[in-house]
Amino acid sequence: xxxxxxxxxxxxxxxxxxxxxxxxxxxxxxxxxxxxxxxxxxxxxxxxxxxxxxxxxxxxxxxxxxxxxxxxxxxxxxxxxxxxxxxxxxxxxxxxxxxxxxxxxxxxxxxxxxxxxxxxxxxxxxxxxxxxxxxxxxxxxxxxxxxxxxxxxxxx
Numbered sequence: 001x002x003x004x005x006x007x008x009x010x011x012x013x014x015x016x017x018x019x020x021x022x023x024x025x026x027x028x029x030x031x032x033x034x035x036x037x038x039x040x041x042x043x044x045x046x047x048x049x050x051x052x053x054x055x056x057x058x059x060x061x062x063x064x065x066x067x068x069x070x071x072x073x074x075x076x077x078x079x080x081x082x083x084x085x086x087x088x089x090x091x092x093x094x095x096x097x098x099x100x101x102x103x104x105x106x107x108x109x110x111x112x113x114x115x116x117x118x119x120x121x122x123x124x125x126x127x128x129x130x131x132x133x134x135x136x137x138x139x140x141x142x143x144x145x146x147x148x149x150x151x152x153x154x155x156x
Contacts, residue, residue: 002003005035006052010042018141021052021053021054022050022051022052023050023051023053023056023063023066024045024048024049024050024063024085024115025048025049025050025051025053025063025066025067025068025087026041026045026048026067026068026071027045027046027047027048027049027067027068027069027070027085028044028045028046028067028068028069029043029044029045030043030069030109036108037077040057046121049068049085049087054117059087059095059150061150062091065089065090065091066087066088066089066090066103066150067087067088067090067147068085068086068087068088069086069088069102069109070083070084070085070086071083071084071085071086071087071111071147071154072082072130073125074127075112075125075127075129076100076111076112076125076126076127076129077126077127078126078127079100079126079155080100080126080152080154081154083154083155084152084153084154085153085154086100086111086146086149086151086152086153087149087150087151088102088146088147088149088150088151089147089148090125090130090146090147091147092145092147092148092150093146093147093148094145095114095116095145098114098147099113099114099148099149100111100113100148100149101114101145101146101147101148101149102145102146102147102149103123103143103145104143104144104146104150105123105142105143105144106142109146110123111149112125113125115124117134119134119136119137120136120137120139121134121135121140122134122135125146
């Protein structure tokens with residue numbers, strides 16, 4: 001720690017033990033809009049993001065049911081910023097309380113808050129410059145919840 005704080009000692013290298021302790025989640029090139037919607041039909045895996053299996057297990061997450069994509073747009077600011085990466089739990093496809101969901105509507109992916117109400121489902125942006133949109137009950141079959149965002153990261 002002295003090296004990091006004061007440059008007095010050389011940092012000791014260490015070898016990662018137990019690669020089985022890590023899960024590698026695919027990061028797809030599909031962009032999820034936090035604005036007007038974006039979808040890449042033929043998305044491919046760009047790379048993998050590593051998480052400790054312990055941290056995923058603590059959150060009740062299973063690596064085989066996770067994927068990651070990038071956010072595009074400003075409608076979820078200040079919660080999510082353009083370029084942020086979100087981790088999606090694909091087992092959580094029902095609206096269950098507060099949270100940000102990845103949804104597909106009209107062939108586009110969105111990251112939004114969802115709120116079930118008497119008229120249907122409200123799609124809510126964090127940025128007040130964007131209006132709330134309601135999907136009426138008779139059109140709910142057009143709304144697909146891809147999963148719930150359970151983690152995000154981005155550059156400062």
